[in-house]
Amino acid sequence: MTNLSVRETNLPRRRVLRAAVAAAAAICTVAACSPVSNNGGGDQPGDNQSAGQDSFGTPADPAAVKQGGELVIALSAEPDALDPTLSRSLYSRYVFQAMCEKLYDVNEQAQVVPQLATALPTTSDDGRTVTIPLRSGVRFADGTAFDSAAVKATLQRHLSNARSARKSELGPIDGVDTPDAQTVVLRLKQPFAPLLGALADRAGMIMSAQALRTLGDDFASAPVCVGPFKFAKRVPQNSIEVVRDPNYYDASKVHLDAISWRILTDASIRAANLRSGDAQVADSVSTQDVASLRQDAAVSVLQSQSLGYQGLTINVGNVDGVGTAPKPINRPLAQNAKVRQAFEHAIDRKALVDAVFNGLHAAACSPISPASTFSSPEAQNCPTHDPAKAKQLLAEAGVQTPYTVTMLASNTPDTLRLAQALQSMVKDGGFDLKINPVEYSSLLDEQDRGNFELLQLGWSGRIDPDANITNFVGTGGSQNVSGYSNPQLDTLLTQARQAGDVEERRKLYGQAVTLLQQDDALIYLYRQRNLTAVSKQIQGLQVFPDGVIRAAFAGFGK
Amino acid sequence: MARYLLTRAWQSALTLLLSTIVVFVGVRALPGDPALALAGEDRSPEALEAIRHHYGLDQPLLVQFAQYVERMAQGDFGVSIRTGTPVSSMLTTALPVTVELSILAILIAAALGVGAGVLAAVRRGRPAEWLANGLALIGLSVPHFWLGLLAILYLSVATGLFPASGFVPILEDPVDNLYHLVLPAVILGTGLAAIIMRQTRSAMLDSLSSDYVRTAKAKGLRPRAVITRHALRNSLIVVVTVVGLQLGGLISGAVVTEQIFGLPGFGKMTIDAVFQRDYPVIQAVVLLTATAYIVINFFVDLLYSVIDPRIRVTGDPA
Numbered sequence: 032m033t034n035l036s037v038r039e040t041n042l043p044r045r046r047v048l049r050a051a052v053a054a055a056a057a058i059c060t061v062a063a064c065s066p067v068s069n070n071g072g073g074d075q076p077g078d079n080q081s082a083g084q085d086s087f088g089t090p091a092d093p094a095a096v097k098q099g100g101e102l103v104i105a106l107s108a109e110p111d112a113l114d115p116t117l118s119r120s121l122y123s124r125y126v127f128q129a130m131c132e133k134l135y136d137v138n139e140q141a142q143v144v145p146q147l148a149t150a151l152p153t154t155s156d157d158g159r160t161v162t163i164p165l166r167s168g169v170r171f172a173d174g175t176a177f178d179s180a181a182v183k184a185t186l187q188r189h190l191s192n193a194r195s196a197r198k199s200e201l202g203p204i205d206g207v208d209t210p211d212a213q214t215v216v217l218r219l220k221q222p223f224a225p226l227l228g229a230l231a232d233r234a235g236m237i238m239s240a241q242a243l244r245t246l247g248d249d250f251a252s253a254p255v256c257v258g259p260f261k262f263a264k265r266v267p268q269n270s271i272e273v274v275r276d277p278n279y280y281d282a283s284k285v286h287l288d289a290i291s292w293r294i295l296t297d298a299s300i301r302a303a304n305l306r307s308g309d310a311q312v313a314d315s316v317s318t319q320d321v322a323s324l325r326q327d328a329a330v331s332v333l334q335s336q337s338l339g340y341q342g343l344t345i346n347v348g349n350v351d352g353v354g355t356a357p358k359p360i361n362r363p364l365a366q367n368a369k370v371r372q373a374f375e376h377a378i379d380r381k382a383l384v385d386a387v388f389n390g391l392h393a394a395a396c397s398p399i400s401p402a403s404t405f406s407s408p409e410a411q412n413c414p415t416h417d418p419a420k421a422k423q424l425l426a427e428a429g430v431q432t433p434y435t436v437t438m439l440a441s442n443t444p445d446t447l448r449l450a451q452a453l454q455s456m457v458k459d460g461g462f463d464l465k466i467n468p469v470e471y472s473s474l475l476d477e478q479d480r481g482n483f484e485l486l487q488l489g490w491s492g493r494i495d496p497d498a499n500i501t502n503f504v505g506t507g508g509s510q511n512v513s514g515y516s517n518p519q520l521d522t523l524l525t526q527a528r529q530a531g532d533v534e535e536r537r538k539l540y541g542q543a544v545t546l547l548q549q550d551d552a553l554i555y556l557y558r559q560r561n562l563t564a565v566s567k568q569i570q571g572l573q574v575f576p577d578g579v580i581r582a583a584f585a586g587f588g589k
Numbered sequence: 590m591a592r593y594l595l596t597r598a599w600q601s602a603l604t605l606l607l608s609t610i611v612v613f614v615g616v617r618a619l620p621g622d623p624a625l626a627l628a629g630e631d632r633s634p635e636a637l638e639a640i641r642h643h644y645g646l647d648q649p650l651l652v653q654f655a656q657y658v659e660r661m662a663q664g665d666f667g668v669s670i671r672t673g674t675p676v677s678s679m680l681t682t683a684l685p686v687t688v689e690l691s692i693l694a695i696l697i698a699a700a701l702g703v704g705a706g707v708l709a710a711v712r713r714g715r716p717a718e719w720l721a722n723g724l725a726l727i728g729l730s731v732p733h734f735w736l737g738l739l740a741i742l743y744l745s746v747a748t749g750l751f752p753a754s755g756f757v758p759i760l761e762d763p764v765d766n767l768y769h770l771v772l773p774a775v776i777l778g779t780g781l782a783a784i785i786m787r788q789t790r791s792a793m794l795d796s797l798s799s800d801y802v803r804t805a806k807a808k809g810l811r812p813r814a815v816i817t818r819h820a821l822r823n824s825l826i827v828v829v830t831v832v833g834l835q836l837g838g839l840i841s842g843a844v845v846t847e848q849i850f851g852l853p854g855f856g857k858m859t860i861d862a863v864f865q866r867d868y869p870v871i872q873a874v875v876l877l878t879a880t881a882y883i884v885i886n887f888f889v890d891l892l893y894s895v896i897d898p899r900i901r902v903t904g905d906p907a
Binding site: 105109111112117119120121193194195196198199249251252265266267268269270293294295296297299300303304306307308309310354469470471472473475476477479490491502509510 | 622627633636640672738753756
């Protein structure tokens with residue numbers, strides 16, 4: 032179980048088959064030989080599915096699942112540090128899902144549900160005291176007890192570590208109290224509604240206090256949490272392996288012996304590994320590959336609409352770099368909202384996602400996903416595609432057409448196809464779009480410096496809407512690369528942050544979206560679907576709207 | 590000989606120092622901030638500052654360079670900005686994979702290339718030569734990544750003869766290790782095999798028409814002995830030079846091959862590090878590659894004298 036490859040589950044069978052297959056290959060033409068399906072039954076949803084419909088996968092039926100085996104997941108990018116305090120990538124969340132449980136989790140309906148907590152938190156009337164009841168009889172992978180002291184140690188580390196990526200997510204926490212072993216009380220300086228969403232992500236992952244003491248900043252080298260699996264081995268830039276944890280409180284639900292994530296950055300290589308049986312799951316399947324994977328009888332494709340978005344950011348005031356005070360930019364696109372509205376009206380989002388992504392992604396006009404609890408008709412309102420109106424708005428703004436705009440975009444094939452489609456689309460609206468493709472790291476650099484007119488980027492999304500909006504469009508927000516500032520919007524966002532009531536927050540976010548669409552500093556384009564290909568050998572693998580692959584309770588079909 | 594070695598050692602040290610400076614400055618001249626690449630989506634000004642401070646990226650360039658050289662002198666390559674793993678331990682896991690892959694690729698390429706080259710020279714103007722030339726042309730012109738994809742498609746996906754990805758350390762299971770490496774090694778070796786074939790062929794043609802071969806034939810030696818003991822031995826000098834010069838190309842080919850087959854080697858490490866702006870890893874990798882080049886060139890020079898005693902290693906320039 033310590034090697035880098037998947038031998039237990041695949042190779043023995045393949046060795047037996049090898050001779051036979053080699054002989055067969057010599058007889059039939061290569062193209063005619065399709066991979067043998069080992070599926071014993073138990074279809075997953077995802078078969079014969081029409082494009083654009085969500086399918087999250089279903090929990091495994093214990094009677095139809097074999098015990099044991101190693102699941103191999105082909106991952107599109109390498110997770111960063113396996114330390115809940117420091118981690119900053121989506122991909123580490125995939126690994127954490129199997130080995131680091133959180134106080135709260137997200138379910139299929141994108142609702143927050145208890146995981147290591149036993150119930151949703153109770154908040155005092157002034158919104159400043161949050162009480163969380165904890166599970167009892169739970170042990171960490173190192174055998175130590177999970178209790179309020181461990182929660183306190185973890186949260187304090189999140190708040191005090193110099194490199195912590197969790198500090199801002201936890202907001203105005205003033206202190207953590209532990210009245211007894213099964214209760215944690217958080218004291219806040221002011222009410223902070225996004226806290227629950229944060230505790231359903233990495234901020235809510237509790238680490239073993241003993242491991243934190245012995246490993247300190249090196250926690251990522253041998254992370255210890257509560258989870259169905261425990262950390263076994265990591266080969267940097269290649270693979271991560273976890274093995275079944277006998278200490279886990281719900282160990283009877285775990286079927287697999289081990290899970291390993293193998294990093295294969297090329298989408299077609301991931302698909303090939305899935306087809307050859309070297310991997311059973313592939314994440315971030317390209318929309319180009321979905322049709323052919325669907326035809327493969329041995330593979331199903333899970334798709335879940337993400338909570339994030341892809342959009343176009345217009346530089347309206349980022350002159351000295353992100354985080355500095357906005358300064359006027361002498362360009363009609365930056366100065367005049369009508370020009371930006373004209374650009375939005377020139378875009379046909381539906382045609383765009385149909386042409387570029389085979390309709391697998393969903394058109395989007397706001398930062399709030401329809402899957403979110405906080406969605407409303409206002410939040411889903413969408414400016415129409417109307418090239419005539421675009422031209423009229425440009426005329427009103429006194430701009431000569433064709434009006435040339437240069438767009439900075441990532442140089443990946445998918446983004447370039449999107450950019451070209453946009454280019455031909457906005458032409459009818461009176462725009463001449465120039466594309467300036469750069470490599471991803473450079474793109475981030477340029478965007479933060481404000482060296483762009485228009486740029487295409489996205490956000491993977493968080494469960495709480497605040498984490499998808501405030502940083503990006505709030506005045507001085509850490510990711511407000513457009514240099515946009517609207518005091519009215521800031522007030523709405525602050526109110527929404529501090530409102531305890533879901534209904535009230537929903538209303539406020541609806542109003543925020545209306546404002547955003549008037550100013551159009553950020554034009555939302557589409558919402559990615561997380562496309563995950565799964566071998567039909569595997570049952571019980573799920574992907575929810577938070578985009579995280581849930582493999583911990585999956586198993587090989589009998 | 591001693592003077593020659595000393596001169597070469599001095600030259601090598603200078604080359605290394607220059608490469609260190611070029612790499613250090615070059616990596617930092619790349620657009621893209623490692624702190625940004627690391628922070629990814631969750632980036633706040635405080636987080637970026639903390640990352641820069643932790644890795645000393647907020648220090649002046651000269652201070653960074655001084656610290657880097659000081660650490661290097663102590664054999665410390667630093668810590669990966671991306672994963673926090675010591676670079677030295679990353680190198681010790683990655684290097685054996687690439688070395689093994691390269692050796693295997695060279696062996697395969699040499700066997701195929703020399704064999705086909707000799708055949709093409711001896712059977713000049715016959716179908717065997719056309720076939721060898723044709724294959725060499727394909728081997729030279731088809732890119733590694735495309736051949737690799739085809740190999741995975743037909744030999745892994747369709748027939749299941751070879752694994753599509755993965756790696757098993759040789760100490761753990763030598764047979765499985767070989768099983769995982771054969772396909773990537775063949776793909777990696779194709780270009781080199783083609784070059785070796787062409788060089789062997791032309792060198793063999795030269796040798797076969799030379800006086801000493803005519804003498805050997807006149808002495809009544811059997812054709813096989815003439816070809817292997819006389820003509821081939823003299824032709825190999827060219828081949829060794831070519832293989833030596835191509836080793837660098839092999840490493841760049843390994844970048845692509847390792848990426849396609851998901852091998853945890855040096856090449857994959859390099860490409861990932863560049864995309865992540867993982868300075869310590871890029872620096873270590875490039876420096877190690879430079880060292881490898883220098884050492885390989887040195888040994889190629891030495892090998893000349895072993896194969897052809899007429900070439901004497903001396904300290905004299907000419």
